[in-house]
Amino acid sequence: MLIKITKPSDLGERDVTPESVYLSRRRFMGGLAGIGAGLALGGRAQAAAPDYADVPAGDPPDWLAPKLAEAEPRVVAPTDPELDKLTPFDDASNYNNFYEFGTGKSDPARRADRLETQPWSVVIDGEVDNGGRFALEDIVTPSRVEERIYRLRCVEAWSMVIPWLGISLKDVIERAKPTSKAKYVRFETLVRPEQMPGQDSSFALIDWPYVEGLRLDEAMHPLAILAVGMYGRELPNQNGAPFRLVVPWKYGFKSIKSIVRISLVEQPPVNSWQAIAPNEYGFYANVNPNVDHPRWSQATERRLPNSLFSPNIIDTRMFNGYEDEVGSLYAGMDLGKQY
Amino acid sequence: MAEAPRTQDSTVKDPTTKDSSRKPPSAKRSRAKRQPRLILWRLLVFCVALTPLAYWATQVALGNGGPEPGRYLLLNIGQATLWMLFATLSLTPLTKLTRWKGFALIRRQLGLWTLAYAVAHLLCYVLFILGLDLSRLGSEIVRRPYIIVGMLALLGLVVMGVTSNQRSMRKLGKRWKTLHKLVYAVLALGLLHFFWVVRADMEQWSLYAATGAFLMLLRLPPVARRLPSIRQRAGRQRQRAA
Numbered sequence: 001m002l003i004k005i006t007k008p009s010d011l012g013e014r015d016v017t018p019e020s021v022y023l024s025r026r027r028f029m030g031g032l033a034g035i036g037a038g039l040a041l042g043g044r045a046q047a048a049a050p051d052y053a054d055v056p057a058g059d060p061p062d063w064l065a066p067k068l069a070e071a072e073p074r075v076v077a078p079t080d081p082e083l084d085k086l087t088p089f090d091d092a093s094n095y096n097n098f099y100e101f102g103t104g105k106s107d108p109a110r111r112a113d114r115l116e117t118q119p120w121s122v123v124i125d126g127e128v129d130n131g132g133r134f135a136l137e138d139i140v141t142p143s144r145v146e147e148r149i150y151r152l153r154c155v156e157a158w159s160m161v162i163p164w165l166g167i168s169l170k171d172v173i174e175r176a177k178p179t180s181k182a183k184y185v186r187f188e189t190l191v192r193p194e195q196m197p198g199q200d201s202s203f204a205l206i207d208w209p210y211v212e213g214l215r216l217d218e219a220m221h222p223l224a225i226l227a228v229g230m231y232g233r234e235l236p237n238q239n240g241a242p243f244r245l246v247v248p249w250k251y252g253f254k255s256i257k258s259i260v261r262i263s264l265v266e267q268p269p270v271n272s273w274q275a276i277a278p279n280e281y282g283f284y285a286n287v288n289p290n291v292d293h294p295r296w297s298q299a300t301e302r303r304l305p306n307s308l309f310s311p312n313i314i315d316t317r318m319f320n321g322y323e324d325e326v327g328s329l330y331a332g333m334d335l336g337k338q339y
Numbered sequence: 340m341a342e343a344p345r346t347q348d349s350t351v352k353d354p355t356t357k358d359s360s361r362k363p364p365s366a367k368r369s370r371a372k373r374q375p376r377l378i379l380w381r382l383l384v385f386c387v388a389l390t391p392l393a394y395w396a397t398q399v400a401l402g403n404g405g406p407e408p409g410r411y412l413l414l415n416i417g418q419a420t421l422w423m424l425f426a427t428l429s430l431t432p433l434t435k436l437t438r439w440k441g442f443a444l445i446r447r448q449l450g451l452w453t454l455a456y457a458v459a460h461l462l463c464y465v466l467f468i469l470g471l472d473l474s475r476l477g478s479e480i481v482r483r484p485y486i487i488v489g490m491l492a493l494l495g496l497v498v499m500g501v502t503s504n505q506r507s508m509r510k511l512g513k514r515w516k517t518l519h520k521l522v523y524a525v526l527a528l529g530l531l532h533f534f535w536v537v538r539a540d541m542e543q544w545s546l547y548a549a550t551g552a553f554l555m556l557l558r559l560p561p562v563a564r565r566l567p568s569i570r571q572r573a574g575r576q577r578q579r580a581a
Contacts, residue, residue, distance in 0.1 A: 087406070088406075091405070091406035094405065094406075095405055095406045095407065099539050099540065102540075103537070103539055103540045103543075105405065105407075106405065158407060158410075160406075198540070201540055201542055202542075203540050203541040203542035203545055204539060204540045204541075204542075205538070205539050205540065205541065206539050206540075276538065276539065277538060280538075292482075294483070295483055295485055295535065295536075296479070296483065297475070297478075297479070300470075302407065302409075302410075302468075304406040304407055305406035305407070306406070306407060306408075306409065307408060308399065308408055308409055308412075308466070308467060309466075311409055311466075311467050311468070311470040313470040313472075
């Protein structure tokens with residue numbers, strides 16, 4: 001049997017900055033050159049600020065506030081800002097799937113304020129040399145917080161464009177020092193029924209905690225981030241505070257919220273939706289317009305917000321438009337079978 | 340729409356009801372008979388049935404329908420279709436229980452409201468989810484079991500709707516009642532359609548299914564026979580108390 005052992009030196013191609021990242025940086029710097037390169041640093045911080053003038057100020061913990069303020073703006077941004085306009089904060093924070101707070105889209109915004117997110121700790125365990133329970137502060141502060149404006153494509157065929165603030169997932173995994181047995185990363189959401197009423201429902205089909213997983217090379221991809229904020233502030237509870245995954249080339253349910261445990265494992269974890277309905281939701285859940293959900297087509301999506309007579313239906317792109325960056329991860333795979 | 344107007348006749352004959360036909364004959368009587376009975380009651384039912392639709396439409400117009408107002412309408416109207424169906428199916432048991440002819444008088448209206456909400460639900464799907472892409476409607480109907488089931492339920496409602504007039508009742512005679520037993524199939528299909536939509540939490544669906552099951556339970560002959568006696572017993576108790 002051929003056993004593939006991933007060494008840090010194997011990363012190679014995946015470590016290369018994706019083209020869109022590179023291009024957006026270059027375009028950004030080009031724009032600044034017009035104003036005057038000397039103002040670059042100060043100008044950048046100001047460039048991000050006015051976008052979020054309408055966003056209600058948050059109340060981040062003391063350690064997080066400076067990290068958010070110092071975040072590098074627009075490290076990844078859409079190549080076509082006209083097509084991929086930012087979704088208003090109000091919509092992104094009031095239209096959520098977070099079944100821990102109920103199955104209605106407005107349930108999380110209504111009920112999530114009772115979730116206590118401070119203090120927060122995360123267990124990192126499994127096939128790692130440097131595991132343990134860490135305060136969130138100790139996981140986030142060693143990394144640089146970056147702003148990444150990503151498309152978010154929900155498996156339900158709607159989509160948004162959200163400016164996340166987060167750290168590289170790769171950083172966190174590398175610091176944990178995965179052993180050679182580590183092949184997958186398993187994530188777990190908090191279980192706290194007294195603050196998460198959806199977990200209290202006796203009719204819930206999800207076997208809490210909510211679980212998600214990535215192949216190790218997917219997790220090490222530079223586009224995969226662990227978000228601590230959005231729209232220039234910390235995450236609202238309903239968006240997965242205080243610490244969530246964002247993998248923009250996969251359907252939204254992969255981007256697990258309110259993470260309390262990250263485990264490096266040898267076997268592919270069974271993610272919650274796959275456990276409920278394996279014919280509808282797979283392990284990979286890559287955005288793919290050619291593979292329908294059994295109940296609806298994935299060829300198009302409704303970009304939100306929309307209105308009654310302008311449903312804003314656009315074509316869904318392979319890997320949610322990140323094919324150039326992530327396509328090579330799936331070379332040779334039958335994506336119709338491994339959906 | 341649900342069943343033949345047989346129960347209506349029996350209520351009229353009941354001596355306890357204050358029906359105009361029981362009053363002594365007078366010159367006014369023939370004119371009164373031609374006018375629709377209990378017009379205010381029927382108007383009230385009309386307004387109540389229209390309220391949910393008007394409310395959600397207003398919410399969307401005010402911008403309170405969220406970032407996806409089409410889906411907001413689609414889901415709410417879909418559920419309201421089941422409310423209307425439940426209301427329609429509760430009329431026969433209510434008539435048996437109370438012998439008030441007002442319930443029988445709104446049966447057709449509520450049946451047609453069920454059809455109206457179902458059509459509105461489909462329109463929301465076609466307009467706001469498919470973006471009026473009719474070719475996609477065709478392919479979706481063929482491919483998605485839950486859409487097929489929903490369309491079958493709608494088809495049943497349409498068949499009952501177009502045969503809900505007096506002329507069809509006369510023309511179909513005894514077969515009319517058999518045909519309108521379709522409503523039970525529509526109930527089952529509607530609940531199945533809803534079942535396929537919910538995935539992670541069955542609480543809401545369970546409430547709908549329980550309501551549907553309860554209404555069917557009231558139709559089981561042993562239960563249905565006892566409904567009038569519940570009323571009689573209550574009447575006797577009132578008499579004793581007096």
